[in-house]
Amino acid sequence: MIDLHYWPTPNGHKITLFLEEAGVEYRIVPVNIGSGAQFQPDFLKIAPNNRMPAIVDHDPAGGGAPIAIFESGAILLYLADKYAKFIGTDLRSRTETVQWLMWQMGGLGPMLGQNHHFSGYAPEKIPYAIDRYVNETNRLYGVLDRRLAGRDFITGSYSIADMACYPWIVPYERQGQTLEDTPNLKRWFDAIAARPATVTAYAKGAAISENKPMTEEAKKVLFGQTAKVLG
Template identity: 50%
Template sequence: MTTQTKPIDVYSLPTPNGQKAHIMLEELGVPWTYHRIDIGKGDQFKPGFLAISPNNKIPAIVDPEGPDGQPISIFEAGAILKYLGLKFGQLYPTDPRKQVKVDEWLFWQVGGFGPMLGQNHHFALYAPERIPYATKRYIDETHRLYGVLNKQLEGREYIADDYSIADIASIGWAQGWERQGQNIEDFPNVKAWLARLGARPAVARGLEVGKDTPAADLSKDKAAQGVLFNQR
């Protein structure tokens, strides 16, 4: 099994995407260092961060012990999860068929479950004006996606049968069901899955990383909204 002697640097926040990296590293039990990137104040646009995350999004990591022994930086949470799973041989299967299943649900999350729920948050909570059609459109799509997840979890403890990066990718978003206008009782398999994951000590620790610093209330913080929204 691969060992890690130098801490992995994680540039992040306790958001659903940032929490993916936090949980994964806690599950792996490898040394890592959290670096807060205050996106409400524009830290994501600083040259040092853009050098490792050119899309100016969190999380990003720098592993000082990359594949050739030299540092490597990785941006995009899904890519980070796969890199860490492959490097440490945990939470990402080696069997090709099982890999395909995990990849399907990892990409389902990064391509749909995250972005659609993010748009739900934006139009329902943060937009300066309420647009009923947009709000309904994304709340309805959120409901559909929870239904897809609920069906996949029928008869399963975890999304791709065994606990994996597919579960880690989705939990941060799924635990926000209430603010997304959903009733978790409509999705009993998701509810049980959330409880199952929440009982894992590493998940609980990963979800709490960075929460000791109060986050800006984006529904009221106009300065932060100006930094985060409608950039060109």
């Protein structure tokens, strides 16, 4: 059994996409990041960076004590290796999948996250910051669109690279983008959206959070974190 400490954000959705696709038995442990649940001592023992998602695998390969893992990319790699699914088994295909996973972790996610912040959450609308991240989002969409030319998925077959990228594209309108400008990306996006596991994963997320507008108090919790606060 895997415990998934989760809230329905792009990074959280990555993990439910895998677990649903792989047919893995798991239990969702909600971590309401707007109320500060990510700062609770029990959660910090699992995820010291006070970010979800995190998992606890109670049946790790080889037995022994449960294994706790934080960081969505690390979780995807762990699950792909444990269940031998959605990652290449030969050197070249595995490397290709890992490098696109790292592209998402180091570029697509952080840049689109800043887009969300300055375009939607920041109390002061700073035109330079908004333009900077909307334009960078557009550039990254272009990178992904070119990669998908002649391919059904990022590395050919559906993989953890696709699961990592897709949830960050879902809110494309909030990011100031249109998929009509990137036809390969749109085809890929529509194909993943239609997968039964995707539908189920997002339905489970919706059941946990009604996606209400973020309150000012929640913004203080999410965006007011410092070393002193965490101490």
